[in-house]
Amino acid sequence: MKHWLIVATGLLAVIAGACSAPPGNPPAANCALRLATTTSTADSGLLAFILPDFEKKFSCKVDVIAVGTGQAIEIGTKGDADVLLVHARAQEDKFVADGHAKERFDVMYNDFILLGPQDDPAKVKGSARAADAFKTIAATQSAFASRGDKSGTNTKELSIWATATITPTKEMAWYNSLGQGMGETLLTSNEKGAYTLADRGTYLSMKDKLPNLIVVVGGTSIQDNKDKDLLNPYGVMAVNPDKHLGVKFEMATKFVQWILSKETQERIGGFGKDKYGQPLFYPNA
Amino acid sequence: MDEIFRGFLHALRFIFSADPALVEIVWLSMRVTGVALFISTLIGVPVGAALGLTRRRARGLIAALLYTGMGLPPVVVGLFVYLMLSRSGPLGMLDWLFTPSAMIAAQIIIAFPLVAGLTMTAVQGVDANLPLQVRALGANRAQEIWTILREARIGVIAAIVAAFGGIVSEVGAVMLVGGNIEGKTRVLTTAIVLNTRTGDFDLAIALGIILLGLAFAANAALLQLQKRGGD
């Protein structure tokens, strides 16, 4: 009669038992460094390419939390990460100024590009400056997709609008603030035939899934990009341990030194060359 | 249409190859959801039963709170847990943020009101005269409550199933408090988000199929229990 009861209790017991003993996990190194970074470094595969070297050298696992730059900086501000690798210069400088990090270092850069639909309804292909293209897009009211998520890309996009002396608002029907990551925004633009600002690395890694999009400003490589305003520098910062207890400053400092080292910089410069015919990131430490 | 079909085929191949990374993600999902469900049931069923057996007037406020909790957006729960567990939050010393423990905590908060609230409803649905009859047959207080719970078991199982479905497919809260760290806090739902973001739809579909399969298997198993308990 207590059939179902026995089965139910058994089931729960199995679940509970299973939980206490996770199988197959590698003997977790006691050391774990928490890196808050942007989706572009993780999703492009760069981190998976370079991090194993660090983990081996210092026998310390790196836990990557890939979010928008805005959220990554917020995580650092709360002391919930040990080291940041982000790309929004103004916010990074403020982070240092507020004392959340002692110093910021250049790590690498790539560039942003303006993408648009094949038929280029605003006729902006070949514009020298993104700001000019933005003006035309606004004037022709062509569809534009914005990340709208306070990421580094979103920050850059807004600064270009500012240069173009236009303030996008939600009343503008052609301006779509998606509140999404780079990947989703690219896919949406591809489907909707919208213009959008993207980092070249993510675009290259997803190019085969974006048949309806072409580069309208920025050319085929960073050397081809005439608008120096579109440069996209990445910085690294070790979170200040004086502000938050538990931050692993020593290991974070080692990480900073490691990523700035000649060897790692060379690896960064080599990443993606064979696959995309050009590097996705250019080291500049 | 072609893409969906191709994705589906890829997905099946991927599943049957039992890719170690995939196994790890599935295992972590089951672990996190399993522990969260176990604890929610352990607390939620007695609380729900106690409330269901209480007179209406005394129950009012707590019942209202429970029903509100059932409708709470998981992301809000995630944000709350995040702020609590942050190193600058009140529970920062636990160092749970971006670990499975944080995800379990968030899922418990989501699942508990579901288990307790639906258990309460199930217990209230039992014949109002049953307690009297059971006591007339010589039950002590514990035996009385146990008998009523047993009588409400179909509803109680439904409560647990609903909670399972609610948390195994939840993404917002676990993404926020877990951080989607590969090999550590990456579960089925956050992996699906990641692979959708990077355009790896085949992988996303494969994970989706597995999630669906797990949910179906769990529901089928519990419904089987319910059927057996029903006669």
Add this chain to the structure above:
Amino acid sequence: MAELVYRIRGLKKEYADRVVVDIEQLDIHTGEFLVIVGPSGAGKSTLLRLLNFLEPPTSGEIYFQDQLLGASSPLLEWRRRVTTVFQRPILLRARVRENIVLGLSFRDERADDRIEKILARVGLSAFAQQPAHKLSGGELQRVALARALVINPSVLLLDEPTANLDPYNVGMIEEIVREHNRAQRTTVVLVTHNIFQARRLGTRVGLMLGGRLIEVNATNAFFNSASDPRTAAFVRGEMIY
């Protein structure tokens, strides 16, 4: 035979200022078959709940087997010597046999031979493994009766157990109860508004009106030479209620 199961003095039960039971004096003898008749709302069911110790009285004295009910009484133990079959059988969603076992399981008792015997007596042996909720109304009440008798109670309280049942089931239930009353010396208190049933079964019959016990008398006297005019009116069917 003079031994008393219940000795009741000045018993009152009130719900929010409404007096539901107000009994000056009532003695219930071991092994007797007492029937309480009266209109709906007379307080009969409340009296049974008091006798089963399911509710405490507001005031007054109940002696159960010579012990006075009070704050320190072993209520659970007393309750386990008494049981009630209600008008509407409330069974668990489980097999017939599991329902019959319920009272025994509360007492951690096993009595397989008694279960088989009682199942056979109520004519449900073939249904032992059937889900209880698939039975008919009369069968359900027989399960409820078997569930009560299998624990061998000292006192069996019956609250309109055969209202709404067909003559076959009424006859069967009456027969089994009478049998148990005689063979086991089980004290029975039956509440009914069917005066014919009262005459058939009772060794004594009492009339309740508005919470008060108007008259308790040997069955013959109750029906043929009532001392209270209201009893006579009730028996003749002249009381409108």
